[in-house]
Amino acid sequence: MNIxxxxxxxxxxxxxxxxxxxxxxxxxxxxxxxGVRPHAKSHKSPFIAKKQMDAGAVGQCCQTLIxxxxxxxxxxxxxxxxxxxxxxxxxxRFLNLSRNGDIKxxxxxxxxxxxLAKAARHRGSSADVVVDLDVGGAKxxxxxxxxxxxxxxxxxxxxxxxxxxxxxYEGHLQIxxxxxxxxxxxxMEALGKITATIDALRALGITPEIxxxxxxxxxxxxxxxxxxxxxxxGSYIYMDRRYGEIGSAGTDFEKSxxxxxxxxxxxxxxxxxxxxxxxxxxxxxxAIGFGGMPTPxxxxxxxxxxxxxxxxxxxxxxxxxxxxxDRVRFLPAHxxxxxxxxGFFYGVRxxxxxxxxxxxxx
Amino acid sequence: MNIxxxxxxxxxxxxxxxxxxxxxxxxxxxxxxxGVRPHAKSHKSPFIAKKQMDAGAVGQCCQTLIxxxxxxxxxxxxxxxxxxxxxxxxxxRFLNLSRNGDIKxxxxxxxxxxxLAKAARHRGSSADVVVDLDVGGAKxxxxxxxxxxxxxxxxxxxxxxxxxxxxxYEGHLQIxxxxxxxxxxxxMEALGKITATIDALRALGITPEIxxxxxxxxxxxxxxxxxxxxxxxGSYIYMDRRYGEIGSAGTDFEKSxxxxxxxxxxxxxxxxxxxxxxxxxxxxxxAIGFGGMPTPxxxxxxxxxxxxxxxxxxxxxxxxxxxxxDRVRFLPAHxxxxxxxxGFFYGVRxxxxxxxxxxxxx
Numbered sequence: 126m127n128i129x130x131x132x133x134x135x136x137x138x139x140x141x142x143x144x145x146x147x148x149x150x151x152x153x154x155x156x157x158x159x160g161v162r163p164h165a166k167s168h169k170s171p172f173i174a175k176k177q178m179d180a181g182a183v184g185q186c187c188q189t190l191i192x193x194x195x196x197x198x199x200x201x202x203x204x205x206x207x208x209x210x211x212x213x214x215x216x217x218r219f220l221n222l223s224r225n226g227d228i229k230x231x232x233x234x235x236x237x238x239x240x241l242a243k244a245a246r247h248r249g250s251s252a253d254v255v256v257d258l259d260v261g262g263a264k265x266x267x268x269x270x271x272x273x274x275x276x277x278x279x280x281x282x283x284x285x286x287x288x289x290x291x292x293x294y295e296g297h298l299q300i301x302x303x304x305x306x307x308x309x310x311x312x313m314e315a316l317g318k319i320t321a322t323i324d325a326l327r328a329l330g331i332t333p334e335i336x337x338x339x340x341x342x343x344x345x346x347x348x349x350x351x352x353x354x355x356x357x358x359g360s361y362i363y364m365d366r367r368y369g370e371i372g373s374a375g376t377d378f379e380k381s382x383x384x385x386x387x388x389x390x391x392x393x394x395x396x397x398x399x400x401x402x403x404x405x406x407x408x409x410x411x412a413i414g415f416g417g418m419p420t421p422x423x424x425x426x427x428x429x430x431x432x433x434x435x436x437x438x439x440x441x442x443x444x445x446x447x448x449x450x451d452r453v454r455f456l457p458a459h460x461x462x463x464x465x466x467x468g469f470f471y472g473v474r475x476x477x478x479x480x481x482x483x484x485x486x487x
Numbered sequence: 488m489n490i491x492x493x494x495x496x497x498x499x500x501x502x503x504x505x506x507x508x509x510x511x512x513x514x515x516x517x518x519x520x521x522g523v524r525p526h527a528k529s530h531k532s533p534f535i536a537k538k539q540m541d542a543g544a545v546g547q548c549c550q551t552l553i554x555x556x557x558x559x560x561x562x563x564x565x566x567x568x569x570x571x572x573x574x575x576x577x578x579x580r581f582l583n584l585s586r587n588g589d590i591k592x593x594x595x596x597x598x599x600x601x602x603l604a605k606a607a608r609h610r611g612s613s614a615d616v617v618v619d620l621d622v623g624g625a626k627x628x629x630x631x632x633x634x635x636x637x638x639x640x641x642x643x644x645x646x647x648x649x650x651x652x653x654x655x656y657e658g659h660l661q662i663x664x665x666x667x668x669x670x671x672x673x674x675m676e677a678l679g680k681i682t683a684t685i686d687a688l689r690a691l692g693i694t695p696e697i698x699x700x701x702x703x704x705x706x707x708x709x710x711x712x713x714x715x716x717x718x719x720x721g722s723y724i725y726m727d728r729r730y731g732e733i734g735s736a737g738t739d740f741e742k743s744x745x746x747x748x749x750x751x752x753x754x755x756x757x758x759x760x761x762x763x764x765x766x767x768x769x770x771x772x773x774a775i776g777f778g779g780m781p782t783p784x785x786x787x788x789x790x791x792x793x794x795x796x797x798x799x800x801x802x803x804x805x806x807x808x809x810x811x812x813d814r815v816r817f818l819p820a821h822x823x824x825x826x827x828x829x830g831f832f833y834g835v836r837x838x839x840x841x842x843x844x845x846x847x848x849x
Contacts, residue, residue, distance in 0.1 A: 212749050212812065215494060233754060236810065240812065387577075390627040398571075407765075408774055431626045432658060448598065450598065
């Protein structure tokens, strides 16, 4: 099948570029004596995960149980679930997955850790946990240093829990600060909080097996930092408009994800309408000030949303307006949420479709 | 199953309220001597479509082929596809559906109409088409009045096409103008363009069988307007935060869709974190100035996005902060895009789950 035959809108992944991105990241972390635990929320695919594991990744991160189930039931046996769980059904699903390999989960407080411990004890097992730190993101996480160390100590003394390490993911720094040096300065502050936590743990006689942090925007800041065992970048395999604007990572990795749309109407000399609306491309970055509209990969065109299933292309001059039936490729502003709108991605080499990969969405 | 047992995040539909909304809309259009052709882009579900058809709807509108396929392969035999198609594969899928019932499609120019005619002729059949008018939305559509009438005349003379009527959907007026009287004045302008087109068609000896327009925001302006045969509201069955702010419709219909999330972390006395991020609730209205954040249905809480799978609740006072493990219900800002993020909706009566309905998403 050729990409021109795909039903549109379609998410297309350049597999050659993905493989180069995977290789480049792996070589980089190897050179720093660090591991990589890529985040599967970007790809939601055992097919892509396997490429990362084959290249040498130490495991995968997942943001939902569905992602973890899709990976672990398809041969990926090292997963870190980077979200807390706090309902009985979800915790049971998590514990069931431990039959399929080494699965760990973050915890950030006694409330969620105790729910987990109770359920694990009930089945005579233990849950492997990683303590989540708030390194500045003001979202989830224990306070770094002594509070986190005391919490870890409590975990080591609690039946049903097994302490595996700490996570200090600086999610707030990945795309918010385009300038590399400015981002690095902020990331060093976050890394300092990890160091303080490792020191506090040592003072209590605890050595974390895992110290995980870092994303695509901080990969070359976090990898190699003393004590860090692995980084958890996700978007580096696909990149997107926003990550492309980020100093360092923006030029280090190739953009491999595009969305193909069809021009279905061209009512004026400078207006064309495509079948790409906000049910086909993630525009939510527009809402938080990062620019959310996809970029048409043809000159002289600007995209604006036209509702659920339509996108309007405005041409700066009539000669740039595409015609009805033409296909237009777009670079999405956000790869994660765009992929999440599709049941399948098409993995291509050049114009040839090599694989139709299911997306483990909700 | 009780709603407290559902895996979260979950989209929950109050079936009693949906049935009351369907009844109310049907009674209203009946009283105006008009039909209703509800838009399936809101529900993407043959189960809900059947309730509307049983109440007396004249058919269903669909915005994608997938929606049309989901309905027509599950017993709904009157569908209007309210988007142009302009690729061979898509047109073939559309033509195939005519084996399952009466399916019509909008066209707005010779380019897309000719592609359709050619494919229909090739199989010795005709495609049923409705001429789409630009009544002010500046998206798709023929110019109303004479240009549209001439286009319709050309359709009647073209092998492979069968002219069924006109569509003048005033999509730009549904949620942009909260004040009812102001909206009504604008909608009357759009309706005047439909009248002008009916007149121009008559001058050419053509009588449209279908004159369709109107949405949830204009249902009681369009229904009963001379010449209009049916209206095509979608959101009235579920409503949402934005439609709730719209004068008239906002109070005429009940809000029946909520999203249930779980509090997975509560790191400070005024901060709780839920498992509801922008992969679980449509926030794109925020990007176009209508307010996109979901409203927590508990007092003293404000939602802000925390990435793909997390949402932050900030409590105005510590006593309002929910605890880890608590469930929080939200009213989404936009029902269509929120539902589209889920593989299933849960139809409930009170707290009891009555049906798990598949969502015909991409």
